[in-house]
Each structure stands twice: as C-alpha cells, then as structure tokens.
Amino acid sequence: MTFAARRPSVRRWAGAGAAVLACTLTLAACSSDDPAPASGESRDRATEKPKPSAPQDPTSEPAASESPADDTSDDGTTVPVYFAGDGPRGTVLFREFHRVTGDPLLEAARLVAGGSPDDPDYRTLWPQVEISAVTATDGVLLVEVPGDAFTERPDGMTARDAELAVQQLVRTLQGVQQERVPVQLERGGAPLFGLATDAPYEASSDLETLNLVNITSPAEGDTVTGDTLTVTGVANSFEASGPCRLIVGGQEVALEAYQSDGWMEDRLFAFEVEIPLEGVSGEAVLRCSTDDPSGGAEGNGPSVDTKNITVQ
Numbered sequence: 001m002t003f004a005a006r007r008p009s010v011r012r013w014a015g016a017g018a019a020v021l022a023c024t025l026t027l028a029a030c031s032s033d034d035p036a037p038a039s040g041e042s043r044d045r046a047t048e049k050p051k052p053s054a055p056q057d058p059t060s061e062p063a064a065s066e067s068p069a070d071d072t073s074d075d076g077t078t079v080p081v082y083f084a085g086d087g088p089r090g091t092v093l094f095r096e097f098h099r100v101t102g103d104p105l106l107e108a109a110r111l112v113a114g115g116s117p118d119d120p121d122y123r124t125l126w127p128q129v130e131i132s133a134v135t136a137t138d139g140v141l142l143v144e145v146p147g148d149a150f151t152e153r154p155d156g157m158t159a160r161d162a163e164l165a166v167q168q169l170v171r172t173l174q175g176v177q178q179e180r181v182p183v184q185l186e187r188g189g190a191p192l193f194g195l196a197t198d199a200p201y202e203a204s205s206d207l208e209t210l211n212l213v214n215i216t217s218p219a220e221g222d223t224v225t226g227d228t229l230t231v232t233g234v235a236n237s238f239e240a241s242g243p244c245r246l247i248v249g250g251q252e253v254a255l256e257a258y259q260s261d262g263w264m265e266d267r268l269f270a271f272e273v274e275i276p277l278e279g280v281s282g283e284a285v286l287r288c289s290t291d292d293p294s295g296g297a298e299g300n301g302p303s304v305d306t307k308n309i310t311v312q
Contacts, residue, residue: 075099078098078099079107079172080108081098081112081115082112082168083095083117083122083123083124084122084123085122087303088302089300090160092209092210092211093168093210094214096117096219103134106133109143109173111124111172112168112172113128114128118220118221119220119307125157127150129150129192131143131145136181140200141173141174143173143186145186145192146187148190151191152193162195164209165193166192167201167209180202182200184199184200206236206266210268212237212268212303213234213235213242213268213288213289213305214233214234215231215232215288216232216233216234217230217232217233218307218309220308220309223312225311225312227277228277229246229274229275230274231258231286232270233258233270233288234260234269235258235269235303237263237289237290238263239263240259240261240262240263240269241259241291242260242288243255244258244286244287244289245286246275246285247285247287248282248283248311249282254275257273258272259271282310282311283310284308284309284310285309286309287304287305288305289302289303289304290303290304
C-alpha cells in the first residue's frame with residue numbers, strides 16, 4: 001500500500017508562546033543516495049554557512065538530477081562524498097556534498113580517507129590512510145595509496161566494513177568523475193584492509209550498499225525560512241512512497257508523504273516534497289524514511305535519514 005499523509009492541524013500550546021502543528025499519523029523510517037539541492041527552490045532559504053549545491057551523481061540515480069552536473073567556480077568544486085551510517089540492515093552508505101578546492105578527485109578521496117562528515121550520524125570507515133594521488137587514465141581511476149599500513153583490517157573493522165570502505169571511495173570518485181569507471185588501488189601489490197588490490201573495483205549493488213533513503217536538501221545545519229520547507233532526496237521505498245516528518249522539541253509538528261520517481265530497481269530514485277512551516281520556529285529535526293507496510297512485523301524495518309535544521 002502507498003503511505004498516505006494527512007494534513008496537520010494547528011494547535012496552540014499553553015505557555016509555549018508559539019503555534020505548532022500537530023498531526024495524527026504515526027511513522028516509518030530512512031537514508032543515503034540522492035540528487036542535488038534543487039536549483040529553483042520554491043522557498044526562501046538561508047544558511048548559517050555556505051552549503052554546496054549538489055551535482056548529478058550517476059552512482060545511484062543515473063536518470064535523475066536536480067542541478068547541473070558540474071558545479072565549479074573560483075572558490076572550489078562541489079563533490080559528492082560517501083560516508084557510513086547505521087541502517088536497519090547494519091552499516092550502509094549515505095551521501096553528502098562538500099565544497100573542495102584543488103583537484104576534485106584527490107580532495108574528495110582525502111575526505112573519504114580522513115575527513116569529517118557534516119552529519120553527526122555519519123562516519124568514515126577509513127582509519128586515516130594517506131592518499132597521494134588520483135588519476136583518471138585509460139578508463140580507470142588510479143588511486144595511489146603509499147606505504148604498507150593497514151594491509152589487514154584494523155581492530156574493530158569487520159569484513160563488510162572493509163568492503164564498504166572501498167565502496168566509499170569507489171562511489172565518491174565515480175560521483176566526482178560523473179562516470180561509472182572502475183577504481184584501481186595502487187600500492188605495490190599490497191592488500192588494503194585485507195582486500196586484494198590487483199584488480200579494479202566497481203560499484204556494488206545500490207540496494208545492498210546504500211541506505212534506502214537519503215536526504216539531499218536541506219543539509220545538516222541549514223537555516224530555513226518561508227512558509228514551506230522543500231525537501232529533496234533519493235529513496236527506494238515500497239510503492240515509491242514514504243513519510244517525511246518535522247519534529248520540534250520532541251513533538252511531531254508536520255508530516256507529509258513523498259513520492260519518488262520509482263522503486264524495485266537496483267537504484268535509488270529522486271523525490272521532492274514540501275512541508276508546511278506555519279507556526280514552526282526554532283531547532284527542528286527533519287526525518288524521512290521508507291515505508292514499512294508490515295508495521296514492523298516483517299523484515300528489518302524502515303530505513304531512516306535525519307537532518308538537524310533551524311526554522312526561522
């Protein structure tokens with residue numbers, strides 16, 4: 001069945017000094033791969049710090065893009081970077097967009113191997129590994145990882161996490177390159193995290209690697225204004241539908257259902273939904289998820305992605 005949202009009603013809370021929206025429906029959950037923040041958003045949006053607009057990333061939604069494929073200027077380039085997070089099936093990958101200066105391929109790779117995500121729910125699986133160069137040559141992205149450290153998995157890294165660490169790099173570099181080219185790890189034949197480096201790596205299955213819902217816009221830490229919040233992201237949810245909720249002070253103040261461009265295929269699909277902001281202000285949590293038609297009776301439960309924002 002398709003998840004259907006009801007329009008929230010307005011309730012005045014005694015002593016709160018502000019009106020908040022109350023809704024009568026309960027939820028499902030979400031997180032990971034999506035297009036760019038829309039170039040022509042219908043709301044008035046400001047940010048406390050400049051947030052990069054996201055280029056098309058072909059690794060998860062090759063047919064869907066909300067902004068130009070190339071976002072470069074004198075002050076840098078916007079690049080997609082994949083980080084790890086927790087999903088109902090265990091560790092999965094989420095995507096963020098970052099602004100870098102210098103060589104986009106090299107700087108994006110270095111964010112994977114030692115950078116910090118904006119979203120506190122995300123992390124990198126890499127243990128501070130040096131990446132000295134990334135070169136696009138002969139249909140392969142060649143990544144130079146000098147030294148012989150971490151030939152085996154470090155303590156606490158599972159076999160799946162080792163594979164996902166490599167997928168962090170593969171998907172990030174393919175997103176920057178805007179092409180599904182294989183990625184070759186060059187380190188003199190030595191393995192990395194216990195994995196062989198004698199052959200290039202391809203992107204693995206989206207549905208097995210990525211969180212099944214990923215919010216693109218608003219980004220973590222954004223400040224939003226206006227009457228509505230335009231939410232964009234990517235998802236693969238039952239019947240292409242799922243809920244996005246806005247939570248203020250632990251109270252759900254708005255609920256709207258998104259409808260993505262598809263489902264069932266091995267990829268994530270773009271979605272966009274508008275959430276009313278009438279009477280809402282202050283710190284808020286945006287929570288989008290996949291639909292869970294069994295209500296938790298079957299499967300692992302819904303996938304979820306959240307963003308902490310400020311509503312003015």
